[in-house]
Amino acid sequence: MKISELDKKKVLVLGTAKSGIAATHYLVQAGADVTVNDGGTPSVEDVETLQTLKVETIFGSHPLSLLEGVELIVKNPGIPYQIPLLQAALAQGIPIWTEVELAYRATGASWVAITGSNGKTTTTTLVHELLRRGQARVHLAGNIGFPAVEIAQQAQAGDVIVIELSSFQLMGIDAFQPVSAAFLNLSPAHLDYHGDVASYAEAKARIFENMEASGRLVVNADDRHVMQLSEQTAAQRLTFSRKQSAYARVEDGMIIIGETPVLPVNELALGGGHNLENVLAALTLIEPFAIAMTDIQDVLRTFGGVAHRTEYIGEFKGRKVYNDSKATNNVATEAALSGFTAPIVWLCGGLERGADLSPLRHAMTHVKHVIGLGETGQRFAELAEQQQVAATVTQAMEEAVKAAFDVSEPGDIILLSPASASWDQYKTYEERGEHFIRSVQEQGGAAK
Incomplete structure (x- = not known):
């Protein structure tokens, strides 16, 4: 089906949110006969937008009757194909697109x-x-x-x-x-x-x-x-x-x-x-x-990267500082540690989940000092001692960052890569990362 053929075609948009609303806008402009269905309750803003677009809406369930006469379904990516409505659509040979396909043809x-x-x-x-x-x-x-x-x-x-x-x-x-x-x-x-x-x-x-x-x-x-x-x-x-x-x-x-x-x-x-x-x-x-x-x-x-994902914060007092707060497990932290060859002062720790920390050993080649933080701080310090690496145990982020500047030298890397969830002290990893950045700025002054 080409985009030019959408005029007067009966299209079912499955799911609201950003992609569903954007798809509906486009389809209406293209002249399609659009019905929007959401198995839940859309936001007030989405409902008001759909009312303005004057499309038919059905919320709260996915009745099979929706498929009558439908020639195309544009669905929210997160809706699984296993729901009965989509299984029936597949059986009937109705094309099912995400809005990416709609965009490509537009x-x-x-x-x-x-x-x-x-x-x-x-x-x-x-x-x-x-x-x-x-x-x-x-x-x-x-x-x-x-x-x-x-x-x-x-x-x-x-x-x-x-x-x-x-x-x-x-x-x-x-x-x-x-x-x-x-x-x-x-x-x-x-x-x-x-x-x-x-x-x-x-x-x-x-x-x-x-x-x-x-x-x-x-x-x-x-x-x-x-x-x-x-x-x-x-x-x-x-x-x-x-x-x-x-x-x-x-x-x-x-x-x-x-x-x-x-x-x-x-x-x-x-x-x-x-x-x-x-x-x-x-x-x-x-x-x-x-x-x-x-x-x-x-x-x-x-280019410092995406926030909280080995994000380069800047150079402070000759130390390059990275925020990898999103690293909530060993795999993510291993990848971060293995990417540096300069000496690393590694800030790590957070929520105690009983994870085995031993897989991190092979990635600690360039770590010169471990600063354990939060509930698992002591366990990370013990890991450091096993590797004959110096360690400091702290509780608060400000204390950890001050220690990082104290034990580091110009040319070193200061890296927050917790290998732990943030929920012992923070609501989200973003909040943890932002606190880290503020603490670095307080300790290190202006970035170079």
Whole structure:
């Protein structure tokens, strides 16, 4: 179904929230006969918007009678396909899209798309920042921007839309075809929605199923599952790796894309091994857009990342400070610790959940001092002692940050990467990270 054919077509929008409301706006403008259904109770604001649009609405359940005469369903990504309404729609052959597909058909702009289990938001944001230095108008869409269909209506032919895509969104595409796409990594997630890892992986792999030989697919050479899934792609497949030879790689501390040296790793504002992988992927994605090397280098030296995800706060008293408050488990903290070669003063700890901390040992190569914080602070100090690393135990964030400056020297890294949830002292990891930043600013003065 082409967008030009939407006039007078009967379309069911399933779910409200941002994507559902944006899809409804667009469909009404396109002349479709729209019904909006939500199994719950939408917000007052959404109800008022739908009343203004004069569409039929049914809330509180998903009656099968809704399918009568329906030619297309545009659903909220989070609504599972297992509900009876969607199972009946599938049986009847009714197309089911997410608003990403609607957006793709609404514009002549080019799409750069990023998916993966981890790193999507940072990579997408970095790609957007890099492409902004080029000649084309660039838009940010999806989970970290505005709804895709809303952005698509603003974009013109020749523009570029950069979008982060979840497995939920990708299950609802049909013709969507990015010119450049990345599949960063794959680890078990959302199994309550997908049922098993194979189904989850299949949904992620849809990002490249419509790509042609002219497209560029960027994949993680160190992820066996991603490599296997992408073997049959028609697109040009380019690999990245911080551990082995690949198209995008690190040689003697230098980032190399193809045959082009870009920047020494130690000049990146972004920290953490996972963020180095995100940088390699982003640089490969944007290579065809001919961004000037001086602009690329400037972005890489100043882009601090996404808030609370190994976010570069700045240099204070000669120490580079990073906020990785979102690291609430071992895996995230291992990735952060492994990305630095300078001495690290590591602030860690939080809610006690009884987690085994021993897997963190191998990532502590460059840690010079551990500052244990909160309920698990003492356990992290004991981990440090086992590794013959100095340790300090604190309770309050201000105390921990003061200790970090006291035991560190110019040239060191001060890293908050708790490997623990925040709920012993904070409502959210964001609140913890913001408290860390304030404490650093109080202790360290103005950032360099």
